[in-house]
Amino acid sequence: MRPPLIRQPPTTSPSAADDTAFSWARVAEELGMTPDGPVNIAELAVDRHARSAHAGRTAFRFLNADGSRRDLSYRELAGLTDRFGNALATLGVRKGDRVFVLCGRICELYVAVLGALKIGAVVSPLFPSFGPEPIRSRIAQAGGTVLVTTTSLYQRKVVALRPMLPSLRHVLLVDDLGVGPLPDTFDLPTLLQAAADTPAQVPTGPEDPALLHFTSGTTGQPKGALHVHAAVLTHYATARTALDLRPGDTFWCTADPGWVTGTSYGIVAPLVLGVTSVVDQAEFDPTRWIAILEGERVNVWYTAPTAIRLLMKAGPMLFAGHRFPDLRFVASVGEALNPEAVWWGQDMLGRPIHDNWWQSETGGIMLANTATRDIKPGSMGRPLPGIAAHVVRHVEGEPVSLIETPDTVGELALETGWPSMFRAYLGQPERYRACFAGKLYLTGDLVRRDADGYYWFVGRSDEVIKSSGHLIGAFEVESVLMEHPAVAEAGVIGKPDALAGEVVQAFVVLRHGNAPDDALNLALLAHARQRLGAAVAPKEIAFVSALPHTRSGKIMRRLLKARELGLPEGDTSTLAQGEEK
Amino acid sequence: MSQQQERIRTEVLAIVKRLAPEVDPARIIPDKPLRTQIDLDSMDWLNVLASIHEKLGVNIPETDYGKVVTLDGIVAYLVERLPE
Numbered sequence: 001m002r003p004p005l006i007r008q009p010p011t012t013s014p015s016a017a018d019d020t021a022f023s024w025a026r027v028a029e030e031l032g033m034t035p036d037g038p039v040n041i042a043e044l045a046v047d048r049h050a051r052s053a054h055a056g057r058t059a060f061r062f063l064n065a066d067g068s069r070r071d072l073s074y075r076e077l078a079g080l081t082d083r084f085g086n087a088l089a090t091l092g093v094r095k096g097d098r099v100f101v102l103c104g105r106i107c108e109l110y111v112a113v114l115g116a117l118k119i120g121a122v123v124s125p126l127f128p129s130f131g132p133e134p135i136r137s138r139i140a141q142a143g144g145t146v147l148v149t150t151t152s153l154y155q156r157k158v159v160a161l162r163p164m165l166p167s168l169r170h171v172l173l174v175d176d177l178g179v180g181p182l183p184d185t186f187d188l189p190t191l192l193q194a195a196a197d198t199p200a201q202v203p204t205g206p207e208d209p210a211l212l213h214f215t216s217g218t219t220g221q222p223k224g225a226l227h228v229h230a231a232v233l234t235h236y237a238t239a240r241t242a243l244d245l246r247p248g249d250t251f252w253c254t255a256d257p258g259w260v261t262g263t264s265y266g267i268v269a270p271l272v273l274g275v276t277s278v279v280d281q282a283e284f285d286p287t288r289w290i291a292i293l294e295g296e297r298v299n300v301w302y303t304a305p306t307a308i309r310l311l312m313k314a315g316p317m318l319f320a321g322h323r324f325p326d327l328r329f330v331a332s333v334g335e336a337l338n339p340e341a342v343w344w345g346q347d348m349l350g351r352p353i354h355d356n357w358w359q360s361e362t363g364g365i366m367l368a369n370t371a372t373r374d375i376k377p378g379s380m381g382r383p384l385p386g387i388a389a390h391v392v393r394h395v396e397g398e399p400v401s402l403i404e405t406p407d408t409v410g411e412l413a414l415e416t417g418w419p420s421m422f423r424a425y426l427g428q429p430e431r432y433r434a435c436f437a438g439k440l441y442l443t444g445d446l447v448r449r450d451a452d453g454y455y456w457f458v459g460r461s462d463e464v465i466k467s468s469g470h471l472i473g474a475f476e477v478e479s480v481l482m483e484h485p486a487v488a489e490a491g492v493i494g495k496p497d498a499l500a501g502e503v504v505q506a507f508v509v510l511r512h513g514n515a516p517d518d519a520l521n522l523a524l525l526a527h528a529r530q531r532l533g534a535a536v537a538p539k540e541i542a543f544v545s546a547l548p549h550t551r552s553g554k555i556m557r558r559l560l561k562a563r564e565l566g567l568p569e570g571d572t573s574t575l576a577q578g579e580e581k
Numbered sequence: 582m583s584q585q586q587e588r589i590r591t592e593v594l595a596i597v598k599r600l601a602p603e604v605d606p607a608r609i610i611p612d613k614p615l616r617t618q619i620d621l622d623s624m625d626w627l628n629v630l631a632s633i634h635e636k637l638g639v640n641i642p643e644t645d646y647g648k649v650v651t652l653d654g655i656v657a658y659l660v661e662r663l664p665e
Contacts, residue, residue, distance in 0.1 A: 065614065065650075129620060129622055131620070152617075283626070285646045285647060286643040286644075286646065287643065288646075288647065306623070310623070310643075313643075314642075315643075318643060467624075468622075468623065468624070497624075500623075500624050522599070523602070525602050525603075526602035526603035529620065530603045534601070534620040534621055534622040534625055535622050539628075
């Protein structure tokens with residue numbers, strides 16, 4: 001039996017001293033910001049370093065699947081992002097316009113995100129595994145004017161959507177197929193070459209929108225969480241306090257920038273700190289990952305529970321003969337990390353894994369096991385400096401109240417006012433307001449806090465699905481399934497899975513005249529995968545004769561899940577008449 | 582291509598098609614990485630490997646993931662490990 005606590009050695013971490021004296025004003029001062037003065041994420045992330053003595057330091061080290069590599073210095077990154085910003089300006093892109101990025105972890109992705117931020121555009125990176133429907137709905141919701149993508153992704157997923165996306169004026173392509181120019185698109189390298197290399201700068205203030213991250217709820221369309229340039233204060237501060245990241249470090253954040261972790265900590269935070277980031281362009285491969293950790297001499301590694309579980313599954317032999325003397329700190333985010341995984345880090349990597357917690361809406365890490373405090377394996381840690389967290393009782397129709405008794409389950413709530421808090425759900429003010437009670441942001445996650453102030457994840461308060469650390473909205477999946485002519489109704493749940501946490505499972509009621517056979521099952525799967533992409537589409541589809549409904553006609557996903565898993569059905573008082581099991 | 586190679590190739594494509602039924606096998610370029618051509622996430626990929634294990638009896642350990650990147654690579658890997 002392993003002990004419930006991992007004692008941290010006395011630390012020389014510069015973040016340790018900050019703990020008591022922390023204030024957001026001090027962080028702003030450190031970054032040279034003045035109250036109400038200009039703030040631009042890309043200026044702080046790139047140009048500030050490009051003007052400094054360490055301008056030649058590698059900002060990104062791209063590791064190609066074929067074994068080749070490319071180092072990009074802060075100076076080079078400043079030049080490329082200037083050109084990208086100027087190219088956008090030449091196309092008529094203005095401050096506040098929305099720029100979408102849809103590609104693998106290629107150099108151009110990073111250049112586009114940062115270059116667009118320089119001219120005050122609002123950037124939304126999309127996960128390249130999204131199918132056409134999630135791409136369409138997100139660009140349409142935001143009125144996106146520019147899309148940066150590759151020729152292969154454009155041909156597979158976007159070209160057929162163009163007539164449905166009237167706001168999308170410009171598509172900028174990286175030609176990965178070597179097929180040459182396509183109609184109604186621009187060749188990105190040509191644009192960059194033609195663009196001025198003068199500084200691309202459009203003044204932005206702390207409250208100007210910068211980043212847009214879509215997230216999923218149980219009902220309705222995805223929600224676009226909007227973040228402002230001042231969010232950089234959180235990115236910078238938490239990179240030190242939660243990840244123990246220091247200037248000059250080599251850092252590897254394994255998240256794709258299509259998810260919020262890959263933007264906040266795969267792009268912004270390490271750059272602001274002047275760190276070298278490793279970017280692996282290949283798919284997950286345990287042997288390769290170990291070689292990268294060792295060979296690139298990674299100091300700080302930020303990854304996810306699914307990846308850790310896959311490495312654990314690969315077995316200890318994979319690590320035989322490998323040593324990681326440069327590795328100083330390992331962290332994980334996405335979903336609660338089981339204690340065995342924390343200890344596995346200690347055994348295999350020589351470092352325990354520090355779980356932390358945040359979400360798209362918070363913009364940065366809020367709670368963490370840090371370098372300076374003892375770890376409780378299985379816990380998501382304590383609130384970081386500058387963050388005030390509470391456990392609250394949140395029941396529909398009743399006032400929200402604080403729970404002070406330790407080890408009592410309630411909803412995690414955060415006191416508003418941290419710089420990277422989302423400022424809106426784009427175009428959905430009602431849903432935004434519903435997230436707050438007075439000065440508290442209600443996270444939707446159920447937790448308990450122990451007597452030592454450590455938080456433990458319990459579950460979601462809603463029925464949102466969490467697969468490989470990513471939220472998937474049941475509604476988005478159900479809507480696509482119901483587009484199919486054979487489907488009368490669909491209900492979607494997250495089914496527990498040892499590796500992914502949950503996988504998407506669909507229950508489908510067929511229209512009369514359709515046989516529930518294997519051929520139709522495969523046809524529905526193909527339809528869902530083509531429309532939603534592999535990351536969102538169901539992994540399993542089951543035919544059922546009926547779905548449980550509330551009296552108001554909503555599908556009771558909770559009951560569907562309980563029945564699927566053979567769990568107690570709980571409160572079924574709202575179940576429609578005649579639908580009892 | 583030998584008969585055995587052909588048989589294994591057909592079997593592998595059937596496995597892929599079962600998990601990703603939208604795939605048109607005729608469009609797969611056999612010497613290009615499979616996962617850049619068709620939409621398979623990590624879970625799909627693990628399911629492909631699990632099905633290969635189940636249907637062909639060959640377990641592909643994590644250390645060999647680098648050898649099974651393309652369709653040609655998968656077939657060659659399996660040919661070496663299956664009786665003629």
